[in-house]
Amino acid sequence: AQIALERGYEERREFDARYRMLLATTRDAVVFVAGSDGRIKDLNAPAADLLGAGRDELVGAAFAQEFKDRRRGEFVDNLLSLAMSDSLDDLVVQARRTRNKLRIQPSMFRAAGERILICRLDADAEGQAVDDRLA
């Protein structure tokens, strides 16, 4: 058991390290959200920039709270059903802090018995065009 434990530890550290390097390397804005309580588990710098706060402030915060007019339970349900549907639709939301219109593309996976959402965020070009016309 000791040998298995140590090998497990090394393997875990390798995936942990690969995960962290990949999250730091990708230019796509990515947020991990717990399906259970809708809180942000992790996100990268491009995602923090789009939301308009530091990573430290955002990890542990309710994801729904970062957007205008979104209630936590309902918002997570929307993301989960969008992730589980075959449709290529995404969700357009407005970031509370930056007022950026963002498109969210969620996918769902299970890890350690928990549902986790991985959400890619993109600035919404159409949303910005609308803002330009109103300005």
Add this chain to the structure above:
Amino acid sequence: AQIALERGYEERREFDARYRMLLATTRDAVVFVAGSDGRIKDLNAPAADLLGAGRDELVGAAFAQEFKDRRRGEFVDNLLSLAMSDSLDDLVVQARRTRNKLRIQPSMFRAAGERILICRLDADAEGQAVDDRLA
């Protein structure tokens, strides 16, 4: 030890799962390369597309072999020194199978006592402009 082992297993599975979902989600082309032998440890679909082969074929292959006129030991040394330097230079190479000119931006990390390179690949716009002029 049994409880620690199980917790380790669950945690490892969570990072493993997060890693795999992130690699599948990012649109940046990313390749992980072992510093010891220069072989591809993992890569995502956008990277496989730029190199012109399937993921299955590329995992375990020598990364240098995917480019024109690159020798394995020297190529890995170049990537490691580029990763360890503060310069923002990247390496321009030509993919052997697709003849795409690609820019490689490597970063280095250590995991389980091993040096691992994470390389972001981008199609080189200047390289393509040169090709267009020659055509």
